[in-house]
Amino acid sequence: RPAHSRPRPVLGEDWIFLVLLGLTMALVSWCMDYASAKSLQVYKWMHGELQGNVLLQYLAWVTYPMVLIMFASLFCHLVAPQSIGSGIPELKTILRGVVLKEYLTLKAFVAKVIGLTAGLGSGMPVGKEGPFVHIASICAAVLSKIMSIFSGVYEVSRGLTKTPTTKDLLVCACAVGVATCFAAPVGGVLFSIEVTSTYFAVRNYWRGYFAATFSAFIFRVLSVWNKDAVTITALFRTNFRMEFPFDLQELPAFAIIGISCGFLGAFFVFLNRQVVLVMRRQTALTRFLTKHRLIYPAVVTLVIATLTFPPGFGQFMAGELMPRECITSLFDNFTWTKIWGSPPPPGLGRSAVWLHPQVNVFIILLLFFVMKFWMSAVSTTMPIPSGAFMPVFILGAAFGRLVGEIMATLFPNGILFDGIVYRILPGGYAVIGAAAMTGAVTHTVSTAVICFELTGQISHILPMMVAVILANMVAQGLQPSLYDSIIQVKK
Amino acid sequence: RPAHSRPRPVLGEDWIFLVLLGLTMALVSWCMDYASAKSLQVYKWMHGELQGNVLLQYLAWVTYPMVLIMFASLFCHLVAPQSIGSGIPELKTILRGVVLKEYLTLKAFVAKVIGLTAGLGSGMPVGKEGPFVHIASICAAVLSKIMSIFSGVYEVSRGLTKTPTTKDLLVCACAVGVATCFAAPVGGVLFSIEVTSTYFAVRNYWRGYFAATFSAFIFRVLSVWNKDAVTITALFRTNFRMEFPFDLQELPAFAIIGISCGFLGAFFVFLNRQVVLVMRRQTALTRFLTKHRLIYPAVVTLVIATLTFPPGFGQFMAGELMPRECITSLFDNFTWTKIWGSPPPPGLGRSAVWLHPQVNVFIILLLFFVMKFWMSAVSTTMPIPSGAFMPVFILGAAFGRLVGEIMATLFPNGILFDGIVYRILPGGYAVIGAAAMTGAVTHTVSTAVICFELTGQISHILPMMVAVILANMVAQGLQPSLYDSIIQVKK
Numbered sequence: 001r002p003a004h005s006r007p008r009p010v011l012g013e014d015w016i017f018l019v020l021l022g023l024t025m026a027l028v029s030w031c032m033d034y035a036s037a038k039s040l041q042v043y044k045w046m047h048g049e050l051q052g053n054v055l056l057q058y059l060a061w062v063t064y065p066m067v068l069i070m071f072a073s074l075f076c077h078l079v080a081p082q083s084i085g086s087g088i089p090e091l092k093t094i095l096r097g098v099v100l101k102e103y104l105t106l107k108a109f110v111a112k113v114i115g116l117t118a119g120l121g122s123g124m125p126v127g128k129e130g131p132f133v134h135i136a137s138i139c140a141a142v143l144s145k146i147m148s149i150f151s152g153v154y155e156v157s158r159g160l161t162k163t164p165t166t167k168d169l170l171v172c173a174c175a176v177g178v179a180t181c182f183a184a185p186v187g188g189v190l191f192s193i194e195v196t197s198t199y200f201a202v203r204n205y206w207r208g209y210f211a212a213t214f215s216a217f218i219f220r221v222l223s224v225w226n227k228d229a230v231t232i233t234a235l236f237r238t239n240f241r242m243e244f245p246f247d248l249q250e251l252p253a254f255a256i257i258g259i260s261c262g263f264l265g266a267f268f269v270f271l272n273r274q275v276v277l278v279m280r281r282q283t284a285l286t287r288f289l290t291k292h293r294l295i296y297p298a299v300v301t302l303v304i305a306t307l308t309f310p311p312g313f314g315q316f317m318a319g320e321l322m323p324r325e326c327i328t329s330l331f332d333n334f335t336w337t338k339i340w341g342s343p344p345p346p347g348l349g350r351s352a353v354w355l356h357p358q359v360n361v362f363i364i365l366l367l368f369f370v371m372k373f374w375m376s377a378v379s380t381t382m383p384i385p386s387g388a389f390m391p392v393f394i395l396g397a398a399f400g401r402l403v404g405e406i407m408a409t410l411f412p413n414g415i416l417f418d419g420i421v422y423r424i425l426p427g428g429y430a431v432i433g434a435a436a437m438t439g440a441v442t443h444t445v446s447t448a449v450i451c452f453e454l455t456g457q458i459s460h461i462l463p464m465m466v467a468v469i470l471a472n473m474v475a476q477g478l479q480p481s482l483y484d485s486i487i488q489v490k491k
Numbered sequence: 492r493p494a495h496s497r498p499r500p501v502l503g504e505d506w507i508f509l510v511l512l513g514l515t516m517a518l519v520s521w522c523m524d525y526a527s528a529k530s531l532q533v534y535k536w537m538h539g540e541l542q543g544n545v546l547l548q549y550l551a552w553v554t555y556p557m558v559l560i561m562f563a564s565l566f567c568h569l570v571a572p573q574s575i576g577s578g579i580p581e582l583k584t585i586l587r588g589v590v591l592k593e594y595l596t597l598k599a600f601v602a603k604v605i606g607l608t609a610g611l612g613s614g615m616p617v618g619k620e621g622p623f624v625h626i627a628s629i630c631a632a633v634l635s636k637i638m639s640i641f642s643g644v645y646e647v648s649r650g651l652t653k654t655p656t657t658k659d660l661l662v663c664a665c666a667v668g669v670a671t672c673f674a675a676p677v678g679g680v681l682f683s684i685e686v687t688s689t690y691f692a693v694r695n696y697w698r699g700y701f702a703a704t705f706s707a708f709i710f711r712v713l714s715v716w717n718k719d720a721v722t723i724t725a726l727f728r729t730n731f732r733m734e735f736p737f738d739l740q741e742l743p744a745f746a747i748i749g750i751s752c753g754f755l756g757a758f759f760v761f762l763n764r765q766v767v768l769v770m771r772r773q774t775a776l777t778r779f780l781t782k783h784r785l786i787y788p789a790v791v792t793l794v795i796a797t798l799t800f801p802p803g804f805g806q807f808m809a810g811e812l813m814p815r816e817c818i819t820s821l822f823d824n825f826t827w828t829k830i831w832g833s834p835p836p837p838g839l840g841r842s843a844v845w846l847h848p849q850v851n852v853f854i855i856l857l858l859f860f861v862m863k864f865w866m867s868a869v870s871t872t873m874p875i876p877s878g879a880f881m882p883v884f885i886l887g888a889a890f891g892r893l894v895g896e897i898m899a900t901l902f903p904n905g906i907l908f909d910g911i912v913y914r915i916l917p918g919g920y921a922v923i924g925a926a927a928m929t930g931a932v933t934h935t936v937s938t939a940v941i942c943f944e945l946t947g948q949i950s951h952i953l954p955m956m957v958a959v960i961l962a963n964m965v966a967q968g969l970q971p972s973l974y975d976s977i978i979q980v981k982k
Contacts, residue, residue, distance in 0.1 A: 185956055186677070186940055193684070193696055200691040205684055209936045213956040220953060224739055233736070233950070245724070248715055445700045449677055458949045459724070462711060465676055465704040 017147055018207055021176055022215030024143070025136050029180040029215075030222040032117050032128075039068070039121025040322050047310070054311055062305040065122035069301045070294050072118035072384040076111045077293060083111035086127075086380075086387045087134025088195065089486040091174060095167055095196055104141035112138070116385040123322045124301060125376045125394070129181050130387030136177030140169045171196055171204045172211050178450070179212035180219045183235050187450030188212040194444045234456025236324075238331045238431065244422050245459035247415045251466075253407050257400055257429065258436045258467030262474025264373075264399065265440025268392060269479040271377040276489050279381065297382040304375050317368040318353045323390055325350045330397040330430045331455065335408045335423070336361045365402045369395060388482055392441045393434045400433020401426055431455055432464045436471040443481035445472060508638055509698055512667055513706030515634070516627050520671035520706075521713040523608050523619075530559070530612025531813050538801070545802055553796040556613035560792045561785050563609035563875040567602045568784055574602035577618075577871075577878045578625025579686065580977040582665060585628075586658055586687055595632035603629070607876040614813050615792060616867045616885070620672050621878030627668030631660045662687055662695045663702050669941070670703035671710045674726050678941030679703040685935045725947025727815075729822045729922065735913050736950035738906045742957075744898050748891055748920065749927045749958030753965025755864075755890065756931025759883060760970040762868040767980050770872065788873040795866050808859040809844045814881055816841045821888040821921045822946065826899045826914070827852045856893045860886060879973055883932045884925045891924020892917055922946055923955045927962040934963060934972035 043064050050057040076083045082090075082103050094100055102108065112135050119126045144166070171192045178188035189208040193200045223229045246254075279286055279296070289296045306312070308319030321329060329351040336354055339345055340361050344352050356364055376391035404426030414423035435451040438444075448468045452458045475481075480488065534555050541548040567574045573581075573594050585591055593599065603626050610617045635657070662683045669679035680699040684691045714720045737745075770777055770787070780787045797803070799810030812820060820842040827845055830836055831852050835843050847855055867882035895917025905914035926942040929935075939959045943949045966972075971979065 183953075185952075186681075190677075190681075193691070193693060196693060198693055200684070200693055200696075202684060202687060202689055202691055205691075206936070209956075210960055213953070213960055217953050217957060221739065234952075248712065445697070452943075452949055453952065456949055456952075458943055458947055461676075461725075461944065461947075462674075462704070462708050465700075466708060469701055469704060 014207070015210065017143060018172065018211040019214060020147075021136070021140055021143055021173065022180075022211045023218060024139050025132075025176050025180045026215045026218035026222065028113060028135060028139070029132065029219050030226075032113065032120070034226070035117045036120035039117075040123055043121075043123060044322075057311065058306075058309055061309050062302060065124055065305050066298055066301045068118045068122035069124060069297045069382065069384060072115040072122075073294055073297045073382065075118070076115040076384060079111035079114075080105065080108040083108045083115055083131075083134070083385050084383045085385065086130030086483070086486065087112070087132075087137070087385070088130045088387075089483045089490070091133055091137055091170060092195055092197065092483055093487055095170060104138050106138070106142055109135060109138040109142065112385045119384045119386055122301070124304060124382075124386075125323060125372060125379050125391040126382075126384070127380075127387030127390035127392075129178060129389035131385040132181040132387075133174050133177035134385075136173040136180070137170050140173035140176075141166065144169055167196075168201060168204050168207070171201075172207045175208035175212040176215050179216040182450055182454050183216045183220050184450045184453035185209065185212035185216045187446050187453050188216075190446030190449050191444060194446055234454055236327050236331060236454050238427060238455040238457045239333055240425050240428055240457055240459060244420075246425065246428060246463060247422060249415055250407065250424065251463060253403060253429070254432055254463040254467050255470060257403050257433050258470030259474055260403075261396055261399065261433060261436035261467070262440045262471040263478070264395075265392070265437055265471060265475045266478035268373065268377055268388075268395070268441055269475075269482050269485050271374065272380060272388070272482065273485050273489055275378055275381045276486075280489075293383065297384060300378055300382055304379060307371060307375075315356060316359055316364060317371050318364060320353050321350060323394060326394045327397060327434075329354060330394070330401050330434075331427050333425070333427055335405070335426055336401075337405045337409050338412075361405060362402065365398055365405065369398045369402065372398065388441065389438055393438050396434040396437025397430040398433070399437060401430040403433065404429025428460050431457075432460060432467050435464050436467040439468040440471040440475035441482050443472060443476055443484075445469065505698070506701065508634060509663065509702040510705060511638075512627070512631055512634055512664065513671075513702045514709060515630050516667050516671045517706045517709035517713065519604060519626060519630070520623065520710050521717075523604065523611070525717070526608045527611035530608075531614055534612075534614060535813070548802065549797075549800055552800050553793060556615055556796050557789055557792045559609045559613035560615060560788045560873065560875060563606040563613075564785055564788045564873065566609070567606040567875060570602035570605075571596065571599040574599045574606055574622075574625070574876050575874045576876065577621030577974070577977065578603070578623075578628070578876070579621045579878075580974045580981070582624055582628055582661060583686055583974055584978060586661060595629050597629070597633055600626060600629040600633065603876045610875045610877055613792070615795060615873075615877075616814060616863060616870050616882040617873075617875065618871075618878030618881035618883075620669060620880035622876040623672040623878070624665050624668035625876075627664040627671070628661050631664035631667075632657060635660055658687075659692060659695050659698070662691070663698045666699035666703040667706045670707040673941055673945050674707045674711050675941045675944035676700065676703035676707045678937050678944050679707070681937030681940050682935060685937055725945055727818050727822060727945050729918060729946040729948045730824055731916050731919055731948055731950060735911075737916070737919060737954060738913060740906055741898065741915065742954060744894060744920070745923055745954040745958050746961060748894050748924050749961030750965055751894075752887055752890065752924060752927035752958070753931045753962040754969070755886075756883070756928055756962060757966045757969035759864065759868055759879075759886070759928075759932050760966075760973050760976050762865065763871060763879070763973065764976045764980055766869055766872045767977075771980070784874065788875060791869055791873055795870060798862060798866075806847060807850055807855060808862050809855060811844050812841060814885060817885045818888060818925075820845060821885070821892050821925075822918050824916070824918055826896070826917055827892075828896045828900050829903075852896060853893065856889055856896065860889045860893065863889065879932065880929055884929050887928025888921040888925040890928060892921040894924065895920025919951050922948075922951060923958050926955050927958040930959040931962040931966035932973050934967055934975075936960065936963060 046060045047057060050060055090100055090103055112131055116131045120128060174195055175188040175192040178191045179185045189205065189212055192208050308314040310320040314320060332351050334348060334351060340355050354361060354364055372395055376395060380386050380388045408424045408426055411424055414421045431451060435448045438447040445468050448464050451464065537551045538548060541551055581591055581594055603622055607622045611619060665686055666679040666683040669682045670676045680696065680703055683699050799805040801811040805811060823842050825839060825842060831846050845852060845855055863886055867886060871877050871879045899915045899917055902915055905912045922942060926939045929938040936959050939955050
């Protein structure tokens, strides 16, 4: 077959399919974000209203996520147990040629969407990416079925049914899933390449690009339309100075972040697997938990919510911050060690939570990292739809921030270059840490690209890519990726 | 074969090969940039010194590029005629399984490097990307041969010789070539995927990423070391405002740029092919030109240099600007229609050339675009190593800038949003135009990513991707890509 040898349209006949897929997923993603944001608003509003009565406040803080997580767990169990977990391991399995039963049904779609929204709305450290890839896959499968009903009329799905498996379709869906989750079309396409284990069909590159761009575009336009954003920008936009983002002398610190994140990422995968394995072992406890399915997620949520309770231990680990707030505050432009103790500067916003009046910033960051580390590893094992990308991203950001703040303390006056003193940007370190950590856990390098698209800044591209590659090299030598780990455990 | 099923190192044994490839290519790229920049400095210095004597000035302006281009043409003809042209069409042919003789020899390497440096140093509209991909391919082939000599000792090239063809090696080389040319590792990897027509081996993704990042990194570090840049940043860094890069109401203009660039790109491919076909036809003229090989490039250079002569017609088309200066000035942050006629603001720099005291900015831009359009289409047919990417990139930037300046005139007060008036950024339009035009000519979408990495700003990601996809859809329906067009003509 001569490929590309003469002018031919990019997408063949399936552009309608791709547009519909993009449109649906953008709508689903936006509605989900909207609903979970509203839910978190209610959660925080309750917490604020009950100020003064610590006991009631605690009860509200603990009950709200417990109810949501238990609902998600119950709903998924009753409607479609296939919807539990991330979705990427299953997609990888399907792409390797294994047929997973009932994985791509409308029932799983409903369960996953509702369950994920409830999970995200609870403020627990659960991610959206993995489940979203699953949702996109189902959406693609269902859409292609609907289209094939019309095939006599439109013949739109011909290009898709030509292929022996539904592989092409799922690869595009993967790109769309990531793109609508993070408004990251390029990252989505790259991620879909990395997920396709061996050979990537270049025709899917075009399709993926088209669908991912379209869906990310609609996803962001919906935000503008809803006045969440003034224009189409990145989801977690950073505002680092561009003329001199970092100095070459800071590179060793970036390399250290990369290597450390490699080890930490591998440890995360190990910890996550150990939790699953312990839960699998046949003991009296696990038999009891299997019988009473809601107890495990309820207890996990109870413990996590108790520890993050802001007037309690939560004050030492910025427990008040919801996942998205964590990211925006960790990526901010302030040097916390500098402003700690002095009156908060204007524009500090939610980052003020990190500045405890008595406790040092380093301790807060370290406690946050250690606590969130096991919390994320455990909470992703709950029987609800949940990904690990976002929690790990936050962990990496916290670790990077920690290194950045240490660097800012070591070089309080910044770095002298060409007669001008450039201050160290701990936020930049946080971005690099986030990319390196997610790269290590998922064994992908496209996380760096997703990171640029999430922050809307590409100034740290080269150090970030170096850190991600180092993290990958370390992590790949130590542990399988989180997805492969889950596949192995589930076998 | 179970892929990725257990922890294994990313790169296998060939990381030494990839490091060496990256290192070599970064050095070659940097030396070439250095030499051609020096050559252009001499050119401009001569032009400046002869101020006052227009005749001598004209002679110098015309002779200098003629000598360089004729030297390049002669050198390539004598050393290795395979080194003439871009290199990407040939690479695509090899990747499709055709064996091209003497394409990957050290002789071709020397000819291509010397010829390209001379071509770039002449200020003619010739590009670096295509030839650089060729240079990287040769470098990879030669390196792997050298490594295989040591194979008994190191066995480093085992991972490479395992594969039936040298395809894997060339795909990585392609990524490295683009990465070292533009300091664009992600764009390089994506470009290498698009060049591999049908199935892309995911293992090359890792290799490409590693080698491309490493080489781009070294390439930029060399600049810092040479004090060209203060730190590692993008090659053509832009400085657009980030908080509100564009408004949704500007989207139709971006879409128009995309569609128009699709048509213009297709026309560029058509024009380029027509020039080649006319030169191929057996007439008295072409027989004469084939006999006296240096006459064609000399005449082309003479005509182009005469037309761009700054005190002559060149003043109406910013003829004074060398290719790289064109890009930086077209991407600048000023609105030329606003500052035209008033005293130049501080920091205007080389952009001042676009502001003719008597002639309107629109006319200058339009003349530049029309003249450079045919100049680029013709000069890429000269028998020297030359790519079309950069010339087309400049054309697109000029077209985008033109649309941007028109928009800025139509909405002189900018766009009102949320009580704040945001001015239109014509530089942003230029970036979008550049990406769309190169995308249309090369039939790739990775140009958008290369564009982000070149400018170091990702704020326009979504409109740019939309424009690039639209341009691709139009162009792919009308003409083959420039590379395929060349392949067809050469058959």
